Amino acid sequence: MIEVLTSGLSSSIQDLGRSGGKLFGIPGAGAMDQLALKQGNQFLSNEPNAASIEWMMQGPVLRFQQPTFICLTGGVQTPLLNGMAVDQNKVLEIKAGDQLKLGRLKEGVFGYVTIHGGIQTEVVYQSRSQFSAITTKKNIQKGDTLPYHSIQKRKVPQNNRRISTSFSTSNLEVQPGPEFHLLSMPQKEMLLHGEHQISRVISRMGYRFIAEKNLATPEIITAPVLPGTIQLTPAGQLIALMRDAQTTGGYARVLQLTEMAINQLAQKRIGTAIRFNIQA
Amino acid sequence: MGAHAISLDWQVGIDPHFHDSLIQTKKVMHELFQAEVTEIVLTYQSLLICLKPDIPVQKVILRLQQFDFSQAVKPQTEKQVWRIPVNYGSESGKDLKQLAEINGMEEEAVIDLHSSAKYRVYFTGFMPGFLYLGGLPEAIHTPRKKNPEIRIPAGSVAIGGQQTGIYPQESPGGWHIIGHTPLPVFSIQNQPPSPFQPGDEIHFEKVNAIRYRELLSAAEAGQINLKDFKDD
Numbered sequence A: 001m002i003e004v005l006t007s008g009l010s011s012s013i014q015d016l017g018r019s020g021g022k023l024f025g026i027p028g029a030g031a032m033d034q035l036a037l038k039q040g041n042q043f044l045s046n047e048p049n050a051a052s053i054e055w056m057m058q059g060p061v062l063r064f065q066q067p068t069f070i071c072l073t074g075g076v077q078t079p080l081l082n083g084m085a086v087d088q089n090k091v092l093e094i095k096a097g098d099q100l101k102l103g104r105l106k107e108g109v110f111g112y113v114t115i116h117g118g119i120q121t122e123v124v125y126q127s128r129s130q131f132s133a134i135t136t137k138k139n140i141q142k143g144d145t146l147p148y149h150s151i152q153k154r155k156v157p158q159n160n161r162r163i164s165t166s167f168s169t170s171n172l173e174v175q176p177g178p179e180f181h182l183l184s185m186p187q188k189e190m191l192l193h194g195e196h197q198i199s200r201v202i203s204r205m206g207y208r209f210i211a212e213k214n215l216a217t218p219e220i221i222t223a224p225v226l227p228g229t230i231q232l233t234p235a236g237q238l239i240a241l242m243r244d245a246q247t248t249g250g251y252a253r254v255l256q257l258t259e260m261a262i263n264q265l266a267q268k269r270i271g272t273a274i275r276f277n278i279q280a
Numbered sequence B: 001m002g003a004h005a006i007s008l009d010w011q012v013g014i015d016p017h018f019h020d021s022l023i024q025t026k027k028v029m030h031e032l033f034q035a036e037v038t039e040i041v042l043t044y045q046s047l048l049i050c051l052k053p054d055i056p057v058q059k060v061i062l063r064l065q066q067f068d069f070s071q072a073v074k075p076q077t078e079k080q081v082w083r084i085p086v087n088y089g090s091e092s093g094k095d096l097k098q099l100a101e102i103n104g105m106e107e108e109a110v111i112d113l114h115s116s117a118k119y120r121v122y123f124t125g126f127m128p129g130f131l132y133l134g135g136l137p138e139a140i141h142t143p144r145k146k147n148p149e150i151r152i153p154a155g156s157v158a159i160g161g162q163q164t165g166i167y168p169q170e171s172p173g174g175w176h177i178i179g180h181t182p183l184p185v186f187s188i189q190n191q192p193p194s195p196f197q198p199g200d201e202i203h204f205e206k207v208n209a210i211r212y213r214e215l216l217s218a219a220e221a222g223q224i225n226l227k228d229f230k231d232d
Helices: A034-043 A185-193 A259-266 B016-032 B057-065 B096-102 B107-116 B209-220
Strands: A002-006 A012-014 A052-056 A061-064 A068-076 A091-094 A099-101 A107-115 A171-176 A196-202 A206-209 A229-232 A238-241 A252-257 A273-278 B005-009 B037-042 B046-051 B081-088 B119-124 B131-134 B149-152 B156-160 B163-166 B171-173 B176-180 B201-206
Touching (some): A034 A068, A171 A259, B016 B046, B131 B163
Parallel strands (some): A171 A273
Antiparallel strands (some): A052 A107, A068 A107, A229 A238, A229 A252, B005 B046, B081 B176, B119 B131
16 A cells, blocks of 8 residues: 555545446546656556556655555656655665655646556546545545555566657647637637736646737637637637546647647646647 | 547527537437547537547548538437435525525525426536536526635535536535425446436426425435336
């Protein structure tokens, strides 16, 4: 078991998310930066979908009850293992009783603790990703105990291949969304050639941008949305829907982020200015 | 939309007949694209076809361009008819009084209108188990609250704009709460978690305090079978 000594901010169990529940309004959920999750799982030779602990800005403090191997990925961090600095993006050996303090992220928004074999909490609709009313708990709380398989061997097969993320880019690849054609030429110009600043309202559900009055677009009749759908509100606010987004929405769907761009945006902080780069 | 989904949108508006044909189209597509599709999301006038990760979108688009949408206008499947018990007003519906005032009518008149209408299930969205229902009588269309409430209890029956609905879980929300149903309309423990399907018909039925308390205790004991609230 992993004992959660402090929970950190918005920490939760996440794998690559679920499908098959949209019919009932059940979102996909899943890791905000799926490349960071996959990278950690790859270093540990796990399945790409193995469940991890995701944390936002401020990490949890964890105690491991059995020996295992872990890997820390995502935003730039300064983790301490039993008070000693350790590296991220590297397989770390854990002994029974070891205490991991993740601290604050120096860059990026989300960090991941991947573990040999993955966290073994309940599976609901083919996923362990926590979500309100779907899993027993909607996130990780102080005092929780999270099961994992203990290991007997001293070594695990490691795979050191790096996944490329171009983490630092401020150009996000997009495709036109179903309502893109409703925009006027000047609006399209503004949307695709202007800078857009991330507002203070960011969460696993969505990243809101600072409103731009001239972008204002009427509501639509409620229609399906996905993670990566960029909505535009009647107040001219862009909302990039993220992994916990609802399955339907009533704002114009003007752009769709590529899978890579969703992961990149997930790691962008409040106040960051970004541009959209449309794919032909 | 993106690498793994195709959005099909029509410009019809909110129309039950068109929606019927959309339900059929969705069924036909499920059969036709069994190997490629994970799920299809249906709303008022859109279908979102979600593909397995290894399926090239272009290939499915080409096949869709040859799809004969008229083949979907086939005999209708049978809709289910549900009767949802509601305890209107008082503590269960704390906004009923205000909603009646806004619309210049008596509370009883609001209850009569709300419980005599026939509602169509269009789809589920917004949050797990939240039904988009059509058919709210115009006289009780009521703008949403300016300041959304932090906490609306699960089972609340509410009106927001031209819509009415049931909150399946406790959540924040800006709708006016007019009553409460003891039925667990969404539970991840049930298979399926919600029995309501697009095209189904819903009636809200006013229950008295005694019946309401009976149903509440049955719900707490986990003894409610939603099938008992469906017409044969």
